[in-house]
């Protein structure tokens with residue numbers, strides 16, 4: 031059982047030279063009690079704030095968020111490469127807070143591959159394995175030291191084997207004796223190489239490989255160790271678009287095959303949407319929502335998530351709400367489906383934020399319930415076409431200030447300056463509270 035549990039994780043760094051120091055956030059700081067405010071010490075840079083997340087056994091969890099939101103820091107805390115300011119990390123049933131990285135049974139794959147340049151592909155993959163076997167032998171020796179008999183049976187057999195290996199080293203290659211440990215290393219390296227289709231590269235040095243091949247070696251090194259958990263920090267960001275897509279699919283397939291719990295960091299929402307069983311969206315050191323890709327897309331919890339997931343992003347239009355079901359804007363008015371009635375009741379006479387994804391507009395005919403837009407920019411991608419347009423009719427659009435991104439069918443010819451009328455797919459609209467930015471969900475959902 032290798033689920034990973036992150037419990038109330040906090041991380042702060044002391045300010046770097048030249049970075050400003052904030053005022054104390056709470057009087058609780060002076061109380062000496064270890065409260066949340068205490069962990070968010072005013073003179074520190076609080077990078078992670080109260081992270082709670084459970085990654086199920088065998089799950090592929092993606093951490094996604096804008097640059098600087100704390101994704102890599104969280105991964106480094108799980109790996110044990112950085113110390114936490116507060117909280118608990120469980121791997122399986124072990125609390126690993128105080129364990130060094132090598133004892134956590136976790137393998138990490140980095141963006142820059144982190145291969146040893148002077149070692150062949152074979153030795154790069156074998157390196158961690160050999161160290162692991164060596165450390166097991168050391169543990170054996172320690173146990174033996176603390177027992178009555180000063181040497182354990184397995185240590186004795188390893189010593190004998192090593193002696194034999196040494197003696198046969200001077201013999202021609204075919205006649206040399208290979209230790210049990212080396213045979214196991216060899217078996218695992220070749221299995222992994224076959225899995226990743228890099229068997230023919232085993233004798234090469236990293237500098238003789240392409241970026242994609244290097245990344246596969248880095249993956250191979252992690253897989254060969256057969257850890258409880260894989261941590262991957264933007265492993266594809268140095269690859270070109272085609273290779274990225276290929277390797278993305280390969281990682282997902284491998285992870286399903288191996289069933290190893292995986293935490294994958296990216297800032298790329300396409301990667302997140304296509305790879306993750308679930309996605310945790312982070313912003314400014316906090317998790318905004320954890321859900322399956324489709325759940326995030328269909329039911330974003332707040333405006334940040336709604337904007338982050340989907341490309342081009344969701345459009346947000348401030349409208350006035352009039353109970354029971356009318357919304358008005360200077361350029362259009364719309365009666366909402368019944369399902370919104372009770373959820374929106376309390377906003378009567380107030381402003382609401384209407385959210386519409388670019389693909390949920392339909393180019394329609396002039397009508398008061400339809401949105402007039404003036405086309406500003408046309409991007410034709412062949413299979414898809416997107417326009418940027420100002421909300422309003424010619425002569426007025428310039429003043430509304432509302433810009434929309436709209437997907438139009440590629441067969442529909444649209445030119446800059448065209449006036450279009452858009453209707454909305456009523457079941458696909460979203461509303462957000464203008465004060466809290468939280469999503470408002472209709473009753474039937």
Ligand SMILES: Nc1ncnc2c1ncn2[C@@H]1O[C@H](COP(=O)(O)OP(=O)(O)OP(=O)(O)O)[C@@H](O)[C@H]1O
Nearest residue numbers: 043046075077096097098099100101102103104297
């Ligand atoms: N050793 C450190 N000392 C001080 N601040 C740090 C340190 N490491 C990271 N930070 C800060 O912590 C914040 C989060 O950094 P982190 O690398 O975790 O972000 P990220 O979400 O992975 O970003 P990116 O996608 O750009 O890699 C950043 O503001 C960064 O400057």
